Amino acid sequence: MTRAGCLRVSIAAAFLASALRESPAGVTVAAASVASMGGAAPFARQGGMQTYDDLLLRVERQAPGFGGMFVGADGRLVVFLLDPATLTKARTAIEAVFGAGQIPQAGIRAIPGRYTVSQLKAWTDRLNALLELPGVTLVDLDDARNCVTVGVDDREVLPRVEAALTASGVPREAIVLQITGGITPVGRQ
Amino acid sequence: MKRFFVFSALAVVLTISHQSLGQGGRGGPPEAPGLEVAHQRLLQLFELAGVVYTDADENTGRLVVGVLDRDIEPSVRGMINGLGVPQQSIDVIETEAIVPVATLNEYVRPVQGGLQIRFGGYVCSVSYPALRGGVLGFVTAAHCSTTQGAVDGTLYYQPANQIPSELVAQETVDPAFFKNANGCPRGRKCRYSDANFSELRSPGSVALGQIARTSGPNNNNFNVVGQFNIVGEANGTVGQPANKVGRTTAWTRGNISNVCANTGVSGTNIVLLCQSFVQSSGSVIVAGGDSGSPVFGNPDANNNVTLLGTLWGSGNSGRTIVYSPISAVKSEIGGGLVTR
Numbered sequence: 001m002t003r004a005g006c007l008r009v010s011i012a013a014a015f016l017a018s019a020l021r022e023s024p025a026g027v028t029v030a031a032a033s034v035a036s037m038g039g040a041a042p043f044a045r046q047g048g049m050q051t052y053d054d055l056l057l058r059v060e061r062q063a064p065g066f067g068g069m070f071v072g073a074d075g076r077l078v079v080f081l082l083d084p085a086t087l088t089k090a091r092t093a094i095e096a097v098f099g100a101g102q103i104p105q106a107g108i109r110a111i112p113g114r115y116t117v118s119q120l121k122a123w124t125d126r127l128n129a130l131l132e133l134p135g136v137t138l139v140d141l142d143d144a145r146n147c148v149t150v151g152v153d154d155r156e157v158l159p160r161v162e163a164a165l166t167a168s169g170v171p172r173e174a175i176v177l178q179i180t181g182g183i184t185p186v187g188r189q
Numbered sequence: 190m191k192r193f194f195v196f197s198a199l200a201v202v203l204t205i206s207h208q209s210l211g212q213g214g215r216g217g218p219p220e221a222p223g224l225e226v227a228h229q230r231l232l233q234l235f236e237l238a239g240v241v242y243t244d245a246d247e248n249t250g251r252l253v254v255g256v257l258d259r260d261i262e263p264s265v266r267g268m269i270n271g272l273g274v275p276q277q278s279i280d281v282i283e284t285e286a287i288v289p290v291a292t293l294n295e296y297v298r299p300v301q302g303g304l305q306i307r308f309g310g311y312v313c314s315v316s317y318p319a320l321r322g323g324v325l326g327f328v329t330a331a332h333c334s335t336t337q338g339a340v341d342g343t344l345y346y347q348p349a350n351q352i353p354s355e356l357v358a359q360e361t362v363d364p365a366f367f368k369n370a371n372g373c374p375r376g377r378k379c380r381y382s383d384a385n386f387s388e389l390r391s392p393g394s395v396a397l398g399q400i401a402r403t404s405g406p407n408n409n410n411f412n413v414v415g416q417f418n419i420v421g422e423a424n425g426t427v428g429q430p431a432n433k434v435g436r437t438t439a440w441t442r443g444n445i446s447n448v449c450a451n452t453g454v455s456g457t458n459i460v461l462l463c464q465s466f467v468q469s470s471g472s473v474i475v476a477g478g479d480s481g482s483p484v485f486g487n488p489d490a491n492n493n494v495t496l497l498g499t500l501w502g503s504g505n506s507g508r509t510i511v512y513s514p515i516s517a518v519k520s521e522i523g524g525g526l527v528t529r
Contacts, residue, residue: 049371049381049463049517049520050516050520051381051449051462051463051516051517052424052448052449052463052514052516053449053463055424069426069427070426070427070428071426071427071428071429072428073428077426078428098424101423102426124451125372128372128374128451129374129375130374131374131377131451131453131460132374132375132376132377135455136453137452137453137455138447138450138451138452138453138464138466139450139451140447140449140450140451141449142447142450143427143448144427144428144446144447144448149447149450151450153455180504180509181504181505181506181509182455182456182504182505183452183453183454183455183502183503183504183509183511184454184455184456184502184503184505185330185332185383185454185480185501185502186330186475186476186477186478186479186480186500186501186502186503187476187477187478187480
């Protein structure tokens with residue numbers, strides 16, 4: 001289950017089928033993990049590689065309160081906004097950054113978000129250091145859930161990851177912890 | 190065996206006679222034995238270039254000769270005169286060539302996205318033909334080379350035999366991993382894509398902008414029935430459908446579940462930054478050998494598609510695809526990579 005406060009939305013595509021687990025209480029924080037988290041540098045973009053997350057940040061700069069987007073089951077683009085009444089401004093920003101084709105023919109609608117993209121981006125950058133831990137499969141600015149999603153390959157990894165999350169200082173309710181199984185290169189037959 | 194495609198579609202019926210062939214003569218209802226005897230006499234027509242097929246149509250009681258070009262009809266009828274079959278009982282029709290259908294795992298030229306390629310002792314899939322720095326070639330997964338993250342000159346054959354006539358390309362671009370930069374976690378090595386570029390070694394044998402198309406998504410059919418045309422590129426958005434074509438599970442479809450997730454490759458020290466995921470709620474949509482497959486949005490009525498990226502990874506169940514977005518592939522491979 002997700003933690004309270006991280007928005008759950010109904011989307012066919014998300015990892016909804018995957019079990020989301022919380023770690024057992026009373027985890028001992030591993031000193032090495034704390035040190036790792038404390039020393040994590042922000043995810044600094046270099047070399048001119050503009051990512052999807054960078055584009056989301058550009059949208060937020062033009063439409064403050066923007067918290068991400070996804071295509072809903074009804075085919076409409078669903079937009080997280082701190083204030084859903086600002087949808088028109090957000091639409092304009094999305095079209096300016098991603099192009100008019102980003103808005104499906106079915107249209108667009110707003111739902112209340114809790115966090116902005118820039119908040120989620122900062123937390124994602126911080127939690128990126130979790131990938132130093134064996135068994136952590138992904139760290140994602142999950143704009144379809146207005147959260148940061150952290151994936152692990154196995155339950156056994158959870159205690160170490162929970163300890164690291166605690167040490168990170170990122171609001172726990174903004175994080176979805178998810179068991180993805182292993183992510184591996186597709187075999188070369 | 191080499192296979193080829195059919196591109197023409199023309200069927201003009203040239204009805205020569207309205208009379209039927211009966212066993213005892215003209216006019217009456219057809220009798221199957223006599224019709225078939227007459228049909229067997231037409232076998233000699235295959236000595237003529239351009240005769241595609243002959244048929245005894247039991248429903249109409251008539252014989253049909255299919256030809257590639259109606260210009261050869263006089264030759265056909267001239268030969269029929271010597272076969273003892275009434276001219277009035279025969280329809281000559283213009284038709285398309287009958288050829289075997291190629292599969293994703295067979296010899297296909299020009300090379301397109303989704304086809305099987307072999308390197309060393311392994312097989313993978315072509316991602317998409319591309320033009321880099323004015324040089325034609327194709328993109329596939331970087332781990333489908335001898336050494337991921339290094340140019341090693343891997344030779345690619347299509348589909349399988351490591352012989353000169355099936356050699357199609359050689360790896361020329363496979364950027365190195367980086368460490369301690371761009372947010373790469375400590376102790377890890379990173380890239381933004383699992384993709385490389387290989388230059389053509391068989392001039393003119395790739396079709397820029399084309400992906401092999403099978404008959405439908407998630408139907409386990411490997412016959413190539415046409416092509417998808419790449420008409421655009423995009424990042425993709427969570428919730429959108431995404432497709433791939435590959436040599437092992439053919440054309441499959443799911444929905445995008447994550448965009449731009451920093452991804453740790455299990456069992457390695459590799460982190461691929463900003464990768465995207467596709468999830469299927471039911472069908473297996475990826476398996477070994479699909480590495481390199483093109484990932485693209487839903488086709489429109491004309492089979493035009495938007496290219497999303499290059500497949501490289503999967504979850505344990507085969508219901509999750511991980512792909513490198515096209516923007517990252519183009520940025521890392523460089524050279525002004527063109528995919529259409």
